[in-house]
Amino acid sequence: MRTARDMGLVGCTRCMRVAPLGTALCPRCGSILHSRDPMALQKVWAWWLLGLGCYIPANLYPMLETRTLVSTQSDTIVGGAVTLAQHGNWGVAFIILVASVVIPVAKFLVLAGLAFGVWRGTRLSKARQHLLYEIVEYIGRWSMIDVFVVAILSSLVQLQALATITPGRASLFFALSVIFTMLSAQSFDSRMIWDSARPPDDQEDRQP
Amino acid sequence: MTQTATPPPEPPVTPAGRDLIDRISVIWLVPLAALLVVLGVAWQAYSERGPLIEIAFDNASGVRAGTTELRYRDVTVGMVEDVSFAPGLDRVLVKVRVDQEVAPYIDGDAQFWVVRPQVTARGVTGLGTVLSGVYIEGLWDNSPGAAVTQITGLPDAPLERVGQDGLRLMLRAQGRASLVEGAPVVYRGIEVGRIGRPRITADGASAEAEALIFAPHDRLINSATRFWDTSGFSFSLGPAGAQLDFSSVAALVSGGVTFETMISGGTAARAGDDYTVYPEESAARASLFRGDDSEVLTLSAVFEDNIAGLTVDAPVEWNGLRIGQVSALNGVVDEDRFGDGRVRLLVDLAIRPGRLGLEGGAGRDTALEYLHESVARGLRARLASASLLTGGLKIELVDVPDAPPAEIETIEGGDLLLPTTESEIADVSATATGVFERINALPIEEVMAEAITLMQNANALVSSSETRDIPGSVNALLDETRGVIGAPEVQALPARLDAVLTEMETLVAQIAQEALATKLSTALTDASAASQGVSDAVSGVPDLVARLDAVAQKAESVEIDALAAELTELIRSADALIAGEGAQALPGTLNATLEELRSVLAQLRQGGVVENATAALGSARDAADTFAEAGRDLPGLIAEAEAVLAQARGTLAGYAADNGVGRDARAAMREVERAARAVSSLARAIERNPNSLLLGR
Numbered sequence: 001m002r003t004a005r006d007m008g009l010v011g012c013t014r015c016m017r018v019a020p021l022g023t024a025l026c027p028r029c030g031s032i033l034h035s036r037d038p039m040a041l042q043k044v045w046a047w048w049l050l051g052l053g054c055y056i057p058a059n060l061y062p063m064l065e066t067r068t069l070v071s072t073q074s075d076t077i078v079g080g081a082v083t084l085a086q087h088g089n090w091g092v093a094f095i096i097l098v099a100s101v102v103i104p105v106a107k108f109l110v111l112a113g114l115a116f117g118v119w120r121g122t123r124l125s126k127a128r129q130h131l132l133y134e135i136v137e138y139i140g141r142w143s144m145i146d147v148f149v150v151a152i153l154s155s156l157v158q159l160q161a162l163a164t165i166t167p168g169r170a171s172l173f174f175a176l177s178v179i180f181t182m183l184s185a186q187s188f189d190s191r192m193i194w195d196s197a198r199p200p201d202d203q204e205d206r207q208p
Numbered sequence: 209m210t211q212t213a214t215p216p217p218e219p220p221v222t223p224a225g226r227d228l229i230d231r232i233s234v235i236w237l238v239p240l241a242a243l244l245v246v247l248g249v250a251w252q253a254y255s256e257r258g259p260l261i262e263i264a265f266d267n268a269s270g271v272r273a274g275t276t277e278l279r280y281r282d283v284t285v286g287m288v289e290d291v292s293f294a295p296g297l298d299r300v301l302v303k304v305r306v307d308q309e310v311a312p313y314i315d316g317d318a319q320f321w322v323v324r325p326q327v328t329a330r331g332v333t334g335l336g337t338v339l340s341g342v343y344i345e346g347l348w349d350n351s352p353g354a355a356v357t358q359i360t361g362l363p364d365a366p367l368e369r370v371g372q373d374g375l376r377l378m379l380r381a382q383g384r385a386s387l388v389e390g391a392p393v394v395y396r397g398i399e400v401g402r403i404g405r406p407r408i409t410a411d412g413a414s415a416e417a418e419a420l421i422f423a424p425h426d427r428l429i430n431s432a433t434r435f436w437d438t439s440g441f442s443f444s445l446g447p448a449g450a451q452l453d454f455s456s457v458a459a460l461v462s463g464g465v466t467f468e469t470m471i472s473g474g475t476a477a478r479a480g481d482d483y484t485v486y487p488e489e490s491a492a493r494a495s496l497f498r499g500d501d502s503e504v505l506t507l508s509a510v511f512e513d514n515i516a517g518l519t520v521d522a523p524v525e526w527n528g529l530r531i532g533q534v535s536a537l538n539g540v541v542d543e544d545r546f547g548d549g550r551v552r553l554l555v556d557l558a559i560r561p562g563r564l565g566l567e568g569g570a571g572r573d574t575a576l577e578y579l580h581e582s583v584a585r586g587l588r589a590r591l592a593s594a595s596l597l598t599g600g601l602k603i604e605l606v607d608v609p610d611a612p613p614a615e616i617e618t619i620e621g622g623d624l625l626l627p628t629t630e631s632e633i634a635d636v637s638a639t640a641t642g643v644f645e646r647i648n649a650l651p652i653e654e655v656m657a658e659a660i661t662l663m664q665n666a667n668a669l670v671s672s673s674e675t676r677d678i679p680g681s682v683n684a685l686l687d688e689t690r691g692v693i694g695a696p697e698v699q700a701l702p703a704r705l706d707a708v709l710t711e712m713e714t715l716v717a718q719i720a721q722e723a724l725a726t727k728l729s730t731a732l733t734d735a736s737a738a739s740q741g742v743s744d745a746v747s748g749v750p751d752l753v754a755r756l757d758a759v760a761q762k763a764e765s766v767e768i769d770a771l772a773a774e775l776t777e778l779i780r781s782a783d784a785l786i787a788g789e790g791a792q793a794l795p796g797t798l799n800a801t802l803e804e805l806r807s808v809l810a811q812l813r814q815g816g817v818v819e820n821a822t823a824a825l826g827s828a829r830d831a832a833d834t835f836a837e838a839g840r841d842l843p844g845l846i847a848e849a850e851a852v853l854a855q856a857r858g859t860l861a862g863y864a865a866d867n868g869v870g871r872d873a874r875a876a877m878r879e880v881e882r883a884a885r886a887v888s889s890l891a892r893a894i895e896r897n898p899n900s901l902l903l904g905r
Contacts, residue, residue, distance in 0.1 A: 039233035046235040050242055072340060187235075 043187035051180030054173045062168035100146045118192045147175040258308035265361040268300040270342035315353025321362040367420035375426030380416045384487040385437040387417040388463030400425035432474030434492035435485045439463035509589045509626045511553040518601040526605040532559035588629035
């Protein structure tokens with residue numbers, strides 16, 4: 001199999017026009033053309049770090065502050081899930097735990113693993129790596145469901161004295177964390193998975 | 209796919225490792241910026257955070273680290289960071305991170321307390337803390353001071369509130385007055401202050417509480433101000449009808465205190481001054497004229513007698529002035545001090561020095577000094593009757609002039625023991641009982657019964673027809689008596705009696721002349737003849753004389769007795785007698801009697817006795833002649849005869865008038881005279897005293 005790069009071409013990632021290798025700017029949309037972004041991994045790591053940094057306070061600070069007539073409750077993400085579980089809402093607790101803890105953490109791990117694999121090589125097959133990448137990219141946006149829930153609750157439950165729900169500080173950090181991990185995932189160039197997997201004497205070179 | 213003719217051109221690869229800047233992506237600036245922001249925020253937070261102060265509370269109920277706030281004027285100025293125990297676990301230390309801007313104001317006089325929900329009769333406070341949890345309220349003044357890090361928190365909210373300055377007073381409840389925490393101090397219906405938490409005074413005699421009078425109302429307080437309790441209600445039934453008083457419903461339930469400055473001229477109050485809270489307004493007003501009652505000098509006195517009737521609050525008087533009251537009564541047995549194991553009465557006296565009227569302020573010490581001097585001069589305490597009716601006792605301080613020396617002793621426990629003297633208790637009940645018994649013993653009922661009987665008898669007597677007739681009968685009797693006395697015969701009676709007497713005088717004269725003067729010589733001559741007989745006769749004369757005397761006396765007495773009996777009889781039968789014909793005929797009979805008397809006298813004069821006497825004398829002369837003839841020379845005989853004659857003469861001189869008919873006539877006349885006199889005296893007596901007829905006297 002031949003890549004565009006093998007054929008001396010470079011594809012524009014925006015308008016998908018193919019230009020001869022060495023062209024600096026896309027002749028159609030004018031964006032900068034790179035066969036591979038040399039800074040891609042750095043970007044991945046930078047966003048990843050930011051996302052992780054935001055994820056720490058997102059778990060330490062309360063996500064939601066519920067102020068009712070008789071009590072004021074502020075729960076962190078995990079604490080809220082535990083509270084729900086204690087009250088028997090296993091389903092909701094599971095969803096929250098998956099959406100807010102499992103997925104982001106998995107995302108961090110997968111992104112880090114992919115980036116590390118590109119950098120140092122990995123035993124995972126390329127196809128599996130690519131599948132993971134696609135899952136991460138697809139599912140990453142769903143992490144925002146937590147933030148959406150907080151936003152909706154905060155805007156709906158404003159009954160002044162009776163009950164008030166305000167987003168906690170963690171919700172902001174959580175949203176930032178999600179955004180940064182999405183950026184990190186976007187920065188990852190899936191072609192690098194394949195690049196690293198190909199030795200200099202490619203199979204396709206040896207193909208007839 | 210076929211092999212292309214032209215080999216693919218070498219892709220222009222950007223040479224790597226040329227420069228660090230070229231090799232590092234710009235994207236790293238983003239996490240760098242984030243890091244900077246984080247560091248900046250952290251530094252700012254650190255640099256702006258205030259000091260940590262440590263507040264010690266008795267308990268930390270509701271205080272939670274990281275949640276409980278410190279508020280000042282209801283603005284959060286700090287947050288509890290830690291709750292822990294003080295060493296020894298006796299206190300709870302609450303560490304509060306205070307905002308830097310208020311930290312300088314938290315100095316030594318800052319106060320902290322935990323605001324908790326409170327439901328009292330006056331309302332609900334701290335309701336917000338039910339929902340939000342407790343918070344710590346701080347109070348400090350507006351001037352920065354030296355920072356402190358360790359402060360003891362208050363168990364309750366202080367009286368002061370932010371922005372409410374005021375005057376702190378100490379209120380002391382008297383009698384039934386009650387002090388309730390948080391109760392208002394009301395003046396003319398406006399709350400001008402608040403009462404703090406009451407506590408029992410050190411001597412246990414009353415309750416006291418701090419009170420705060422808010423500015424500017426504190427200028428209403430001066431030394432002439434009196435406080436009284438307005439809680440509860442008073443019900444009075446008087447000439448104006450029934451009256452129910454209570455100041456407000458809140459005060460009715462929760463208590464309250466009001467005050468008034470009764471008289472002008474008091475000095476301004478200072479912070480911490482003591483004031484007494486009286487149970488009611490009248491007591492507060494009365495206190496103005498009793499001086500300051502706040503100070504009490506407690507003395508003790510031991511009385512030998514255990515006498516019932518002395519009670520707590522019995523008055524202690526000095527010269528009639530009430531200077532205090534009995535505060536406690538106890539028995540005391542102290543064998544060492546008194547020498548026996550008897551129970552004695554130990555009385556505690558609460559003396560109000562203010563009532564002694566001493567100069568230079570009536571302090572406790574001044575009063576005690578004065579009492580020491582007075583005791584040295586003879587002042588003693590004694591029990592005395594306070595009320596005659598109830599038998600209640602009081603303590604009197606009296607000066608005993610010659611009392612044995614004594615002084616105020618200090619006994620164990622620091623009590624001061626006042627010397628006592630004998631009690632003066634008027635046992636009124638005993639005296640009264642005696643009087644009543646005596647009255648009871650009087651036979652009042654018998655006396656009354658007899659009096660009633662007497663009255664009835666008198667009534668019957670007076671109302672009887674006979675009694676009514678008495679005046680008429682008496683009148684008739686008097687008239688008749690008057691008629692008897694006024695009769696001409698009775699009137700003529702004295703004249704006739706006079707005539708009788710004259711005649712009797714002449715008769716006696718004749719007898720004397722004829723018998724003695726003319727016939728004496730013959731009598732002498734005849735005496736010798738009679739001498740013997742005379743001598744014989746003479747021996748019986750003394751007997752005769754004595755008998756005569758007795759007879760005369762007897763006759764007199766008998767006559768008087770008989771006359772009295774006769775008079776009595778006469779009085780009894782006066783009606784009949786006077787009305788009878790005999791009385792009417794009395795004058796006539798008298799006349800007849802006198803006539804007979806005159807005829808008897810005439811006969812006497814005509815011959816009778818005189819002739820007989822003459823004859824007797826003649827025979828005597830004959831006898832004498834015979835003597836002379838027979839023995840003239842017998843001088844002894846003559847002398848004897850002379851003696852006989854002398855004796856005879858004496859006898860005759862003594863009894864001549866009484867002898868013979870003369871005596872009889874005289875006695876008869878005397879009787880008549882007496883009868884007449886009796887009648888006249890009777891008449892006079894009846895005239896003078898008509899009721900003598902009734903009474904018999």
